[in-house]
Amino acid sequence: MKKFAGLVAILIIWLIAVQLELVKPIFLPPLSDVALSVKESVLTLNGVITIFQTLKRTIIGFFFGLLFGISFGMFLGLNKKLYETCEWFVDFFRSVPVTAMFPLFLIFFGFGDLSKIAMGAWASGFVILVNTIHGVWNVKKNRKLMAMTKGASRTQILTKITLFETLPYTFAGARIGISWNLIVVIVAEMFIGTEQGIGKQIYDASVIFDTATVLGMIFVIGMIGYGLNQMMLSLEKRVVHWEGNPAA
């Protein structure tokens, strides 16, 4: 109950502020209006399709981000000299906000879903890449030595030890990556435009100063983000069950 005390307090202050007309509705609309916009987004077919479109772009982009991050992360992590030569490339591009590269993505992937998916993949891919590289570097030396003394080949060490040892790092990157992916897809929907998507709905509502819808959609995004994070956490607990256990 204590967990929600802060939230309840904010809602009460909100209700009082609206009731006493302390704030203009354009800044703080009635809670009932926000709740109505949330209801419309979740319970109407159009609302569900809107959420589905954004989620679809996020998940597909995340999948490609994972593919890029894990494969190149393993490759660069295992080839330290190669990493040293392209470290600047990794650091440079992961430091450039993907939103600043809108025009490039539009040129290469067009105005459709592909550009939004590619931008999401780019955003999540670099986080997963860097984490995977560090995972490969942190493989326990004794585990590799143990396998070597048993005549394990390089491929066996890679598939039976390194890949598993890297998983906790990859998962940490994936959790951050999926959140970045969602953010970038929504921003892309807002500024590149699309027929349906949460970003587009926020943009349309903001143009006509429909603050209730904007706040409602922000709430929906928060729930989606929270849900994705919980999903990743639950998957991580299942797959990387040994991590965080002091005896492991």
Add this chain to the structure above:
Amino acid sequence: MSLLAVSKVWKSFPKKPVLRNIDIEIKKGEFATLFGPNGCGKTTLLNLIAGILEPDKGDIAIDNKLPQEQVVGYVFQNYRDSLLPWRTNLENIAFPLELQGVAQEERARKVKKLVRSLELKIPLHNYPYQSSGGEQQLVAFLREIITQPKLILMDEPFSSLDAESRAYLRVKIQEISEKMDLTILFVSHDIDETIQLGDTILLFDAKKRTIAKKLSVTLGRPRTEEIIYTEPFHRMKKILQRYEE
């Protein structure tokens, strides 16, 4: 005929001589303990014998073959860092068989047979982190002997365990060694452990960075914890303490 023959081996790391003119001979079925203080180069010597490192000078042969041509068992001091926590205890013990391409069912059968024959109680379907420290180290040991390698190297394997587990494993390891006729080179910096386990003791001189002496231990087996209260044990201990000073 020696199973392990280390002859005039030298090893140094940049600006730091680690081993000088090392000579060791261990017969098949012998339990040899290598005694020396911490940081004197004992682990480096084991790594050379395991084929992980190469000597600067000298020869090492395990059953007349180079270390790189032999599969040896190597039990590490830090068992947590050598076990694979994503695998159950059974899968950990079976790991060397998996590397050799043995089928899954056959691997499980061999592991269960080994555990049964040695009368051990190990939760095979638990993960290492669900097992006690002693059980984990036993799992690490069984993994090293499942393929019956010619030589088992043990690098202070019990030093991070509690006293009770240590006492249990010291006795258990003797039983297993006798039952399976294992050849073991066991590194320790604990005098009691060195005498309790070894058929022979190799004394490492930390200043000269070489093996100073080889002693035979004539105490009968099995040697339980009570052996440290006997007169012959004390006599042996005094020799090692003199050397330690």
